[in-house]
Amino acid sequence: MAQKENKTFLYKRVYQDLKERIQDSEYLRDALLPSEREIGETYQVDRTTVRKALQLLVDDGLVEKRAGKGTVVVWRPQESMPQVQVPFKPGKRNGPIAFLLPKGDNNSSRITQPFYAQLFYRAEKECHKQGYTLIYSTLDESDDFDGLVQSHGFSGIFFVSNVAHRHLDRAIGLGIPAILVNSYYNQMTSILSDxxxxxxxxxxxxxxxxxxxxxxxxxxxxxxxxxxxxxxxxxxxxxxxxxxxxxxxxxxxxxxxxxxxxxxxxxxxxxxxxxxxxxxxxxxxxxxxxxxxxxxxxxxxxxxxxxxxxxxxxxxxxxxxxxxxxxxASLMAQTAARMLFQQIDDYEVLPVKILTPVELVEQDSVCQRES
Structure with missing residues (x-):
């Protein structure tokens, strides 16, 4: 028990010291914090302790974790301390899941394409099995992703097709479990047909x-x-x-x-x-x-x-x-859903590209030509 209390004290001490250094402008907005290894060596703690401390800074809205880059400061000194907490923590399972896709050519916020309707129907079915509500919204380049996340407290997100990379990066930075469907991004689990x-x-x-x-x-x-x-x-x-x-x-x-x-x-x-x-x-x-x-x-x-x-x-x-x-499309949605649920449970992000199989369906619109 004493060992557990000591570890709790250590990660809080690391968190508090880094927080004060950010507030004192030692680390300005957009600055990178030292790597987990460097922080561990500085405070003589293990990597698990460092990660707990960094997660508290993320929860406070002071920093973001960006895949392939590191931990980036996002708070400005002139701003008051953020009051909004990050909506997701590993193990949280009571928020809805989002299905976010670009607006159609007619600028509609409805699901108008049959392919998207198939994806949504199967994803909704899979979410229902796990006790989640699935809600959809459109998300264009200029939309307020943070506002959308804060208003709903998503447990996870399906990004669909050509969603702006800045929204994908923001989800990664906030630590929200997320899967990209029908497109590819090398820092996020991506599910698409071949x-x-x-x-x-x-x-x-x-x-x-x-x-x-x-x-x-x-x-x-x-x-x-x-x-x-x-x-x-x-x-x-x-x-x-x-x-x-x-x-x-x-x-x-x-x-x-x-x-x-x-x-x-x-x-x-x-x-x-x-x-x-x-x-x-x-x-x-x-x-x-x-x-x-x-x-x-x-x-x-x-x-x-x-x-x-x-x-x-x-x-x-x-x-x-x-x-x-x-x-x-149903297989794509089913695969994406299972990968998302796994990520919600343990928050293990696998930046992989998963291709679902395709096959040609022969009908009546092709004829044989003479050579």
Missing amino acids: NFCGTYNACRYLIERGHRTIGIINGDSRYTTSIERRRGCVTALREAGLTLKNEYCLGGTSWEFEAGLAAVEQMLAKNASYPTALVAFNDRLALGAIQAIRQAGLKVPDDISIIGYDNSDQAKYSVPKITTVEIH
Whole structure:
């Protein structure tokens, strides 16, 4: 018992001394505190004691822990001491879990994309099993992440798709368990489908069926998913001795039906020739492309074959049914949820990239071409 009391005294002594040095401006805002090893050597304590002391400073809002950087001072001397405590401590399990995603193209705060709806539905189911409430909100670059966190006291966060890195860094600094879904950040556990493999296999499928001029309909080119899917197409074409022509690289600003429609309309209006096949980076873009092709008096797949991505219900019920890539959104959400619960329980952050499998679903929108 005496040994336990001594250790408690030691970490509080280290905490109090560092706190006073911060308040006395020895460490200014944005300054790095010494490493855990250096602090341990200075105070002659072990690393566990140092970490307990640093966690108290985090709880006070004086410092943030930033992966790959260290412990950074965030308090300014002219500010009064922060009163708001960090909403999460390891073992706390009574707050809701957040599902945070970027706003859609129409600036809507609702979940409008079928893919996000699938993710949310399965994540909500997994959270319910563990006794959590799942709530969603949009989170853009300029939004007040701290205010959102403080008002809800989240136990954990699912960040979805192209969330600004400054919000991811802030969650890491605050010590809130967090998982990134459908994107990749090297300092956070990231769960996404094998985007490269999905479009690589789609292009190989077209090439095997005699297609030699293949185009793409990009989503939002800023997204990791878009970058990886384009890379898959380019690689498959290059291996077959083919190239992706600039005039057949369509879209790049949106994931919506209207973007696919407009992109293909413009291509058909500008070019006398057109590709025999298009790989759309989601099913809504593919549906827009099909409508544009029909409006031009052409047929799918006889004139232009189409492959989508996501295997949404829209693809299953379209005419013709769209050949698409199944990404197993439910598996992504289930994996993300289990990784988040593990992080909540022991706060062990694993900055790994986990890829869920994909598979091509053959339907009616691709035809065989004569070689």
